[in-house]
Amino acid sequence: MKIDLTGHTALVTASTGGIGYAIAQGLASSGATVILNGRSEASVERAKARLSAAVPGAKLTGVAADLGTAAGVDALLTALPPVDVLVNNAGIYGPLDFYDTDDATWEQYWQINVMSGVRLSRALLPSMVNRGWGRVVFISSESARNIPADMIHYGVSKTAQLALSRGLAKRVAGSGVTVNTVLPGPTISDGFADMMKDEVARTGKSLETLAREFVMAARPSSIIQRAATVDEVANMVVYVCSPLASATSGAALRVDGGVVDDIV
Known part of the structure; x- marks a missing residue:
């Protein structure tokens, strides 16, 4: 089985490090043109240099934008070429007791973890549907199904991604575009x-x-x-982004090492 994404252009949000960078490297290694994203020009340039060294000949561009606001998403969208693979990886996390989690924190998590994906999907899905092919992947978490008592605000935002992904998959049903969620542990x-x-x-x-x-x-x-490695998570994402995953849509795909204790 060979994954070939030659001719496709992928945007991976928050891809200057961690899981996002590993996904970007996997997509670039499969032939995709990859658009890196981070909050600063310096972080984007460092990631581009690192990825160029890791994948010689990789086709890369980068856009610095803070996706925690509508204006930041608009700035990213303005700089984009046509995109047919969108990986909504941008997100924040951190422990905080429920009683100490104020409205501003809830809003911050909602804007970054949920609304960034809402805004990008709303803008980019129509052209994918018109072309008859596309991939949208949300990077959620096992915390979406196993809500942590010390990060309820985070868990709620990750559960929202599952609902969003499933709803969008149904919205574009039969179009050749798939929408899925990957849940790392x-x-x-x-x-x-x-x-x-x-x-x-x-x-x-x-x-x-x-x-x-x-x-x-x-x-x-x-x-x-x-714990999993970032590459183990990225492998699942790259597969779901590929033409080989054409019959998988509306799914919540776990890379959690079996943490969530159920059989589906």
């Missing part, structure tokens, strides 16, 4: 590495060991009993 991302750097220095343990300990303490239902 605990993942060794740049954010996780940054969060654990002091613990690595204090204990001398590897990042992978600390990640495994975190999974077993905080997500003991994990079947793989470790």
Whole structure:
């Protein structure tokens, strides 16, 4: 099985690091022209240089835009060429007790995690439908189905992505455009590495060991009993973006290592 995205143009939001960057690299390695996105010109340029070195000959562009506002999304859209693959990866997370989560925090999470995908999908789906082919993928989380008590605001935003994705898949039914959601579980991302750097220095343990300990303490239902890598998450996304996944739409596809304890 060979994934070939030659001739397709993919926008991956928040793709200067972590899971987003891994997705961008996977898509570029499959032949797609990739549009990188980050909040600053400097981060976008660093990601472009890194990806150019990793995938020689990759066709890359980049647009700096903060997708937490309508104006930021408009700025991104203005700079885009025609796009037929959209990966809505932009998102924020962080623990905060429900009683301390004020309206401004709820609004921030809603705007970045949900409305950025709403706005981009609303703008880009019609041209995909007109061309008769396209892929939209939302990067949600196992927290969408396993709401964390210490991040209720985050979990709610991720559950909203599931509803949005399913509804959009039905809205474009029969068009040749698919819309899906990918749900990562605990993942060794740049954010996780940054969060654990002091613990690595204090204990001398590897990042992978600390990640495994975190999974077993905080997500003991994990079947793989470790954190995933960003590449393992990206592999699922790249497949769903490819022509090979033409019969998969409206799905919530888990890359959570079996954390969510059910059989569907």
